[in-house]
Amino acid sequence: MGDYYDASYETQCPQCRSTKYRNPQMKLMVNVCGHPMCDSCVRMYFIKESAPCPECEIILKRSKFRVQIYEDPLVEKELAIRRKVMKVYNMSEDDFPTLEEWNAYLEEIEEIVYNITNDINKPEMEKKIENYEKQNKNEIRKNFGKKSRADEEIERQLDSELMKGLERQRILREEQEQSMISRQRNKTSLIKDLMAASEGAASLVVQTHSERLKEEQKRENQKKKEQELALAAKASEFSSGVKIGFANLSSAPVKPVKEELYRYEPPVLSATLPAPSWDELEEGGYLHHVRRASPQAMAGGYSEHYACLRALQDFMSSHFLS
């Protein structure tokens, strides 16, 4: 762990220049303007409820500070703006007759968010939001609190998971109660039997009892296992909708994709004048007419054959004999 280096060590508060390395407890906070500041700076600057941002001098409220989650403060700023814009632009897909209109609507939102984030035509954009808010007052109020379909879906899944958890707890509790009752019953029956039995038969009675107990425990264990299996079968999905385990994979066999394999076809070249082969270079004396390879070049795997043969081939191969 000694030489482990965390990239987040470099995070630095632009105000006090303190880094995460020096102060591991440091948290960067951002406000609506997107300029980060560490938590101790926030405490210092914002003794009163509101104060100007030391960088852009917009008046900020202390309560609006949030822990910076993303590395880029601009993203944080965008999120804050988006949250604000989405409060007004809160229609859902069902409110639009066609997909195009819905897309245009989304596009408009993105444009506004982008422009405000990057300070392009900011007053104009704010006016646009205001106008929209005025025009669509009723719809906004109606849609306020209404959840989008995606949200509903997630909620439904969370609910069902919660229900499953409760069910499991209930079963567990019942089991415990049952085993307690049966243990009690066994105890009392043993005592009764022992009281009724004669002196010599006591050990025999204890033996039969213990055997019966064992058998009961076995049966119980089996029951437990069955229940567990049943539960596992029920939970075949993660909350994200992804199937659990491999059982479902094997049920839908992957179709083998039949594809033609690449087959190399050597290019068909017309016949050319014959160039000497590698071995003939030496024997034919061609190598006497090229520069010898230096020892350094030879070490790298080069030999004068290459240059010589290439030049010869270049000449010979561009005479086509057809």
Place this chain on the structure above:
Amino acid sequence: MYGSSTQFRSWTFKDEHELKRLRVQANADFIDKFGADMTAEQRMQHFLTAEEEHLMVRSYEHSLRDFCKKFRDPRDGRIRMLPSATTTAQHYFKRFYIYNSVMDYHPKEILVTCVYLACKIEEFYVTINDFVHNVRGDKKKAIEIILNNELQLTQELQFNLIIHQPFRPVEGLLIDIKTRFPQLHDPERLRPYIEDFLERVNLTDAILLYSPGQIALAAVTTAVSRLGENLDHYVTDILFPEEQKHHLSVLIEAVRKIKKMVKNTEPPLSDSVKKEIEAKLERCRNQQNNPNSSQYRANYSEWDDEDLPIASSPFSGDVSMGVERIRSPSAY
């Protein structure tokens, strides 16, 4: 390998007639597009003919050679342009004007763009700022023109940028001669003649019609005959194996043609003729591609990148071009 190259597949043409046909086609296409509402007579007067266009391209090929010869790296005056970069630039320039009209893209702009691109492809490193030191006129504007045209040029070349040049085949041929034909005394004597030939062949259409090996053979045989010797024995008896003899005539014919083309290299246009054609071109060129026209400015200012400096208004009377003139050798 040349046989599997794009140069062989797309940029080696059958004969001179095919080249001519394509050039005439490019000319006619431009006239059809821009002279739709003119009579045949007006067209004749207003536009350049295919013949005139060809003359322009030819004369700018000479300019390209001179530009490359005079090219200096401002950081180190000893650095010269590589011959391979020059050759590649010549190829690009010729290829570009096979399918494009001079009236569409002015050759003086394409010329520098070709050289700049060729420098990159042939790994002759020079920055754009150092590059425009060799261009006359407004440097900033030259940069703008070159960089604007660069992509257009590569596209017109169909992104086929590798050029197979005759230099390595010449080396191969010389190695082969030295090895298998020792009768020729000291082939190194041939070098200056070969270099001269390879420089001049770039000014002909031969490089669009024949393979680098054929050009190499033509260069070497020419050099040999300049020395008053001959290579016939080598070519017929040694180079060609016995069973391939019947193909010999094709090669000899090709070499003969290349030699003839090089011999008949046209001298650069006289200044007066060139001026006349250029004046005509200035009137009929596609104004959208003319960096001095208001249309061009309007087009570019629409998606102005801040890095396209639009220095003065088109009507300020300042008509200095980015690439005013390629420096002539006498300018030094």
